[in-house]
Amino acid sequence: xxxxxxxxxxxxxxxxxxxxxxxxxxxxxxxxxxxxxxxxxxxxxxxxxxxxxxxxxxxxxxxxxxxxxxxxxxxxxxxxxxxxxxxxxxxxxxxxxxxxxxxxxxxxxxxxxxxxxxxxxxxxxxxxxxxxxxxxxxxxxxxxxxxxxxxxxxxxxxxxxxxxxxxxxxxxxxxxxxxxxxxxxxxxxxxxxxxxxxxxxxxxxxxxxxxxxxxxxxxxxxxxxxxxxxxxxxxxxxxxxxxxxxxxxxxxxxxxxxxxxxxxxxxxxxxxxxxxxxxxxxxxxxxxxxxxxxxxxxxxxxxxxxxxxxxxxxxxxxxxxxxxxxxxxxxxxxxxxxxxxxxxxxxxxxxxxxxxxxxxxxxxxxxxxxxxxxxxxxxxxxxxxxxxxxxxxxxxxxxxxxxxxxxxxxxxxxxxxxxxxxxxxxxxxxxxxxxxxxxxxxxxxxxxxxxxxxxxxxxxxxxxxxxxxxxxxxxxxxxxxxxxxxxxxxxxxxxxxxxxxxxxxxxxxxxxxxxxxxxxxxxxxxxxxxxxxxxxxxxxxxxxxxxxxxxxxxxxxxxxxxxxxxxxxxxxxxxxxx
Numbered sequence: 001x002x003x004x005x006x007x008x009x010x011x012x013x014x015x016x017x018x019x020x021x022x023x024x025x026x027x028x029x030x031x032x033x034x035x036x037x038x039x040x041x042x043x044x045x046x047x048x049x050x051x052x053x054x055x056x057x058x059x060x061x062x063x064x065x066x067x068x069x070x071x072x073x074x075x076x077x078x079x080x081x082x083x084x085x086x087x088x089x090x091x092x093x094x095x096x097x098x099x100x101x102x103x104x105x106x107x108x109x110x111x112x113x114x115x116x117x118x119x120x121x122x123x124x125x126x127x128x129x130x131x132x133x134x135x136x137x138x139x140x141x142x143x144x145x146x147x148x149x150x151x152x153x154x155x156x157x158x159x160x161x162x163x164x165x166x167x168x169x170x171x172x173x174x175x176x177x178x179x180x181x182x183x184x185x186x187x188x189x190x191x192x193x194x195x196x197x198x199x200x201x202x203x204x205x206x207x208x209x210x211x212x213x214x215x216x217x218x219x220x221x222x223x224x225x226x227x228x229x230x231x232x233x234x235x236x237x238x239x240x241x242x243x244x245x246x247x248x249x250x251x252x253x254x255x256x257x258x259x260x261x262x263x264x265x266x267x268x269x270x271x272x273x274x275x276x277x278x279x280x281x282x283x284x285x286x287x288x289x290x291x292x293x294x295x296x297x298x299x300x301x302x303x304x305x306x307x308x309x310x311x312x313x314x315x316x317x318x319x320x321x322x323x324x325x326x327x328x329x330x331x332x333x334x335x336x337x338x339x340x341x342x343x344x345x346x347x348x349x350x351x352x353x354x355x356x357x358x359x360x361x362x363x364x365x366x367x368x369x370x371x372x373x374x375x376x377x378x379x380x381x382x383x384x385x386x387x388x389x390x391x392x393x394x395x396x397x398x399x400x401x402x403x404x405x406x407x408x409x410x411x412x413x414x415x416x417x418x419x420x421x422x423x424x425x426x427x428x429x430x431x432x433x434x435x436x437x438x439x440x441x442x443x444x445x446x447x448x449x450x451x452x453x454x455x456x457x458x459x460x461x462x463x464x465x466x467x468x469x470x471x472x473x474x475x476x477x478x479x480x481x482x483x484x485x486x487x488x489x490x491x492x493x494x495x496x497x498x499x500x501x502x503x504x505x506x507x508x509x510x511x512x513x514x515x516x517x518x519x520x521x522x523x524x525x526x527x528x529x530x531x532x533x534x535x536x537x538x539x540x541x542x543x544x545x546x547x548x549x550x551x552x553x554x555x556x557x558x559x560x561x562x563x564x565x566x567x568x569x570x571x572x573x574x575x576x577x578x
Contacts (some may be wrong), residue, residue, distance in 0.1 A: 004279050004349050005044075005247060005248045005249070005250055006160075007042035007043070009104060010042075010044060010045070010247070010528060011042070011116070011117065011118045011142065011323035011574075012045040012116040012118050012120050014115065014116070014574070014577055015116035015465045015577065016030075016040060017024070018189075020578055021028055022578065025117065027507045031083060033053065035079075039079055040079040043077055043078055043079045044077075044078045044079070044118040044119055044191065044248065045078070045079045045081055045116055045117050045121050045243050046078045046079065046081065046117065046118065046120065046240070046243055046244060046247070046509045047071045047082075047083050047111070047112060047117035047119070047120040047121070048066055048069055048070070048073075048081065048082045048083065048120070048121045048123060048202070049082050049083055049085040049111060049112075049120060049122050049123060049124075049476075050062055050066050050084055050085065050110055050366050050525075051082070051085050051086070051087040051088070051104075051123055051124050051125075051129050051132060051133070052066070052084070052087065052123075053087030053089065053277075053540040055087065055092045055093070056087040056088075056089040056090065056092075056126060057091060057193070057196065058089070058090070058091075058122070058125055058126035058149055058196070058197060058199075058205065058415060059087065059125060059126060059149055060127075060196040060513075061149070061196040061197070061227055061232075062123055062149070062227075065123070065152075065232070065233070065236050066082055066123065067084070067122050068109060068233050068236035068237045068240070069123070069147060069236050069237065069239060069240040070082070070240060071237050071240060072236065072237035072238060072239060072240025072241040073121075073240040073241070073243065073244055074113075074240075075237070075240070075241055076240065076241040076242075076243075076244035076245060077244060077314045077438070078119075078137070078240075078242070078243070078244035078247070079145070079465045080134075080403070081115065081117060083111050084342075085107050085108055085133070086100065086104045086107045086112060087126075087129070087423050088100055088101065088104055088126060088127070088128045088132065089477075090126050090127045090128070090171055090204075090205075092101055094447060095282075095446065095447070095448060095450055095478050096448040096449065096450035096451065097126075097127060097128040097465055098128060098446075098448045098450070098476065098559065098569075099446075099448025099545075099548060100128070100448075100549075101128040101131060101132045101135075101559070102132070102135070102288060102552075102559075102560060102564065103132075104128065104129065104132035104133065105131075105133075105135035105136045105139075105560075105564065106136065106141075106564070107132050107136065108135070108136025108156065108216075109121070109135075109136035109137075109139045109140050109149070110136075110141060110293075111136075111298075112136065112137070112140040112570065113179065113574070113575060114138055114575055118141070118142065118143070118247045119142055119144065119145075119243045119246055119247040120137060120140075120142060120143070120145075120243070121144075121145055121147050121239055121240060121243050122134065122137060122145070122146045122147065123147050123148075123149070123439065124146065124147075124148070124149065124412045125148050125149020125150065125197075125198045125205055125209060125227075126149065126198055126205055127198075127203070127204040127205050127208065127277070127479070128281075128531055130146070130205070130208035130211075130212055130281075131206055131208055131281035131284060132148065132149070132287060133146065134212060134215075134217060134253075135285060135287055135288050135560070135564070137253055137290050138253045138254065138257060138285065138288040139288060139497040139564065139566070139572075141252050141253055141254050142245040142247075142252060143243060143247045143249075143250065143251050143252055144217070144243075144246075145217065145218060145219070145239055145242055145243045146212045146216060146217045146218040147218065147222070147235070147239045147345045148209040148212065148222055148223045148225075148565065149197060149205075149209070149227055149457070150194075150197050150198065150209075150223075150224075150225050150227035150228075150229070150232050151197050151198050151199065151200040151205070151214060151226055151227065151320035151321065151324075152164070152194065152195045152196060152197030152198060152199070152200050152226070152227060152228070152526050153194050153195040153197070153200065153225075153226060153228055153241060153321060153388040154200055154319045154321050154322075155167065155191050155192040155193060155194055155200075156191060156194065157187055157188050157191040157192070157543045158187070161319065162188065162191055162192045163200065163201040163312045163313075163319050163449065163480070163575050164192065164193065164199030164201050164203060164480050164541040165199055165201055165203055165415065165458070165478050165479075165480020165481060166201050166312050166313045166480050166481070166482060166532060167188070167192060167312075168188075168192065168480075169186050169454065169480075169481060171184075171185065172559070173456075173457060173462050173467065173471040173539060175286040175446060176424075176460045176462050176463075177463050178458055178463075179318075182309030184462070184545040188189075191321070192413065195226075195227065195228045196227050196228065197226060197228060198227070199479075199480050200226075200321060200465075200543040201311065201312045201313055201319060201320070201479075201480045201575065202205060202272055202273050202274065202275070202309065202311040202312065202313065202314065202320070202479065203275055203313075203317075203478060203479030203480035204277040204278070204467055204478065204479035204480075205276040205479070206275075206311075206479070207222075207269065207272065207274040207277070207278050207479055208234055208275075208277075208278065208281060209222075209223035210224075210268060210269075210272055210274075210280060210329050210438075211265045211269060211274075211281070212265075212327070212332065213329055214261075214263050214264050214265045214268040214352070215256070215257060215262070215264070215265050215285075216237070216256045216257070216261055216317050216344055216345060216346030216347060216352060217253070217256060217257075217346075217347055217431035218347065219235060219238060219242065219276075219347065220237055220326050220330055220346075220348065220355040220356065221235075221328050221329065221330050222235050222239070223285050223328075223329050224320065224323055224324040224328030224329050224330075225324060225328075226320070226321050226324055229329060230376070230474050232270075242347060242348070245349075246347060246349075251345075251347065251349060251350060253289070254289060254290070256344075256345050256346060256347065257285070257289040257291065258284075258291070258345075259286075259291045259293065260290065260341035260343070260344045261341075261344045261345075261352075262282060262285070262286045262289075262291050262293045263293075263297065263301075263340075263341060264340050264341055264344055264352060265282055266282060266293075266297055266298055267301050267305050267336065267339045267340060267378065268329070268333060268336070268456050269282070269298075269304075269378075269380070270298075270301050270302055270341075270377075270378025270379050270380065271303040271305050271306065271307060271308050271309065271332060271336050271339075271378070271379075272307075272309040272311070272329075272332065272334075272379070273309050273311060273313075273314030273315060273374070273375070273379045273397055273398070273477075274379050275379065275479025275480075275481070275569030276380060276393050276394075276395050276477060276479065276481055276487055277420060277476055278380075278479075279295070279298055279380065279382075279393055279488070279555075280476070280488065280555055280558055280559050281558070282558075283295075283439045283512060283556070283557065283558035284406050284559060285558075286558075287557070287558055287560060287565050287566065287567075288560065288564070288565065288566055289342045289566070290566045290567075294556070295353050295382045295556055296382075298378075298380060298382055299381070299382040299515065300380055301419065302378030302379070302381055302382070303313050303377060304339070304377075304378075304382055305336065305376060305377075306370060306373030306377060306378070307367075307373055307375040307376045307377075307378065307379050308332065308335060308336070308367060308368040308369070308373045308374065308398045309323060309332055309366070309367060309374075310365060310366050310367070310374050311323055311366070311369055313398045313480060313481065314374060314375065314379055314395070314397040314398045314482075315374055317497045317569045318365075318366050322363070322366050323366060323367070324364065325362065326361060326362050326363035326366035326367050327359060327360055327361040327362050327363075327367055330355070330356045330359035331359045331360055331362070331367055331371045331560065331565050332361075332376055333352070333356045333359065333361040334356045334357075334358075334360075334361075334431070335355070335361060335367060335369065335370060336370060337353075340352060340353075342500045360510070374397070374404075374454060375396070375397035377396070378397075379395055379396075379397045379398075379511050380393055380394070380396075381393070381394050381395075381515060382541055383398050383486065383510060383512070383515050383516060384513060384515065384516065384517065384519040385516045385517040385518035386498060386518050386519060386521075386526070387457055387472075387498050387499060387502070387508070387517050387519050388489045388490060388492035388497075388499070388517050389490075389491075389498065389517055390491055390554065390556045391488070391490055391556045392472075392485070392486050392487060392488050392489040392490065393486070393487050393488045393515060394485065394486050394487070394510075394512060395482070395485070396512050398481075398482040398483065399468060399482065399483050399484040399485070399568060400468040400483075403416055403468065403469070403470050403484035404484075404510075404511075404512040404513065405469055405511045405512065405513065406433075406435075406470055406484075406509070406510055407507055407508065407509040407510075408435045408470060408503075408507070408508060409433070409434055409435065409505050409506070409508075410434075410435050410437050410502050410505065410506045410508050410519070411429070411430055411434050411435065411437065411504055412437045412501070412503060412504045413436075413437065413438050413439070415438075415440055415441075416438065416441065416442055416450075416499075418481050419436075419438055419455065423455075423456050423459065424458070424459040425458075425459075425460075426459070426460050428458050428460060430458050430460070430461065431461075432461060432466050432469050433469075434469065434470075435469075435470045435471070435472055435508040436455045436458075436469065436470070436471045436472070437471075437472045437473065437502055438452060438453070438455055438471075438472075438473040438474075438475060439473065439474060439492075439493035439494075439499050439500060439506075440474075440493055440494050440504075440536060441453075441473050441474055441475035441492075442474035442475065442489070442490075442492025442493065442494055442495075442497075442554075442555065443492060443552045443554060443555060444483075444492060444495060444552060444562075445474065445492055445493060445495075445536070446493030447477060447539045447540070447545060447548060447549055447552075448548070449474075449475055449476050449488075449555065449559065450475055450476070451477050451478045452473065452475040452476075452477070452576050453471065453473045453477035453481070453483075453485050453486075454471065454475055454478065454481035454482070454483055454485050454533055455471040455473070455485070460505050463467060467483075468484055469483075469484060469485065470484045470510065471484065471485045471486065472486040472487065472489065472499075472508065472517075472559060473481065473486070473487060473499075474484075474487075474488065474489040474490070474492040474493055474494075474499055474555070475487065475488075475499070476488065476555075486510065486517060488555040488556070489555075490554045490555045490556040491554055492554065492555070494536055495535075496530070496533055496535065498519070498526070499528055501519075501521075501526055501529040501530060502519055502521075503529075504518065506519050506521055507519070508520070524571075530567075548561075
């Protein structure tokens with residue numbers, strides 16, 4: 001792209017260039033930090049939003065990796081300015097990071113608006129940090145590039161490869177069934193996460209890093225590089241160099257994030273065996289970017305794009321480290337080239353087609369040919385019916401095939417504590433055909449839509465060898481999870497959606513091929529139940545939670561705050577400097 005931004009037109013010049021008292025203060029305080037005017041004068045000032053935290057294991061390398069980003073910025077003639085941002089640790093932050101995704105998005109947007117910066121490097125990776133940083137960058141719309149944390153190295157226990165999340169659930173059930181010892185369990189704890197970096201299964205973190213790359217917001221191949229690989233260091237400095245040129249080119253997110261870019265991301269999501277959370281985040285991002293993307297777009301893609309990444313949990317063997325060695329995301333995108341809009345612009349200044357041209361696949365069992373997929377349709381399916389009139393989601397590529405068409409009696413739990421108290425009882429009235437239901441776990445009910453959707457298999461069934469059954473909720477589940485879990489039921493039960501009306505014993509029917517989900521209850525009976533329904537007590541009466549529950553959208557709308565969406569009001573102007 002043509003480099004056209006001259007120094008006088010830099011946004012940061014409003015702070016540093018004028019010959020007035022306020023600019024004197026800005027310059028003198030920069031000099032207070034030891035910087036000479038030659039270091040910033042006439043140069044693009046590049047913010048680095050760093051989500052490092054001592055409570056964020058996925059980003060532990062960001063404490064030093066930021067120096068590699070700064071090195072690249074300096075090499076390209078820019079001036080780096082590190083700005084710490086809210087860190088959302090999927091492991092430690094409760095009740096759920098989804099409660100705070102929009103808070104980080106607001107943090108990112110306002111950090112960028114209020115500081116003298118011309119462009120930004122977004123350092124994220126752990127599940128919600130990627131969409132949150134991108135949401136803020138879209139709304140601010142200065143040149144932005146995303147630097148992914150990268151997946152951790154594969155786990156190991158007694159010579160067995162361990163995958164994040166997926167093997168935690170697996171071996172927890174083995175322990176509940178008495179098949180591994182307490183000592184074994186402790187050893188699994190020690191071996192499942194061996195390095196810094198995100199989950200190395202195709203969970204939400206790996207999915208959203210891949211989505212950022214497919215959208216065109218990170219460098220080609222960046223999302224697949226393991227965090228501990230030296231290639232990651234080089235990618236970080238290259239990211240720093242590239243953002244400086246992006247400022248000079250005035251290459252902003254809204255020039256990149258077209259509808260075609262989002263359709264590309266949805267296509268890639270289906271092919272990689274994505275996390276179910278991709279739906280919520282991509283819809284939110286699209287709406288921020290002013291693009292009309294919804295559940296129907298996912299449904300159309302799921303019918304035509306097969307799963308070709310043989311990565312757990314959709315796959316049966318490989319992890320993200322293997323995916324990188326096999327050719328990574330560029331190799332996969334080249335394989336599904338026929339399904340992509342190749343003229344979509346990216347942060348390189350080139351098109352997606354240019355970026356992936358000639359990308360190779362080095363292991364065709366890890367990244368399958370489209371003619372030999374691990375699942376013939378896309379990773380996700382959108383179901384609708386009288387139980388979910390606005391839709392819900394299942395991941396058929398990661399569940400037992402026998403449950404893709406199923407009818408069974410409901411066993412309903414109104415909250416997680418009551419489910420947890422009952423699930424290990426030997427006298428629980430449940431069989432493999434039962435449909436376990438958890439409600440009041442959605443955006444408002446959870447609150448924040450916690451990852452509770454992979455409900456535990458009742459202990460009496462685990463002892464019988466059962467490892468999957470139909471589970472249904474208005475919550476989410478970890479992208480590392482698997483099983484016949486129906487999620488994101490919309491509208492949620494807490495606000496009176498049909499899920500609130502189900503009773504234990506009602507027959508629930510699903511048909512993934514027909515994309516239907518229904519409770520076999522008459523309309524007259526449902527009307528009686530609706531008339532008798534009472535809204536649960538408010539979750540919050542003050543603070544951020546109070547604001548959250550009054551402004552959060554439903555899952556099918558992306559769970560953004562209504563007042564943050566692009567259509568809510570006039571654009572926010574640049575800050576006054578007096």
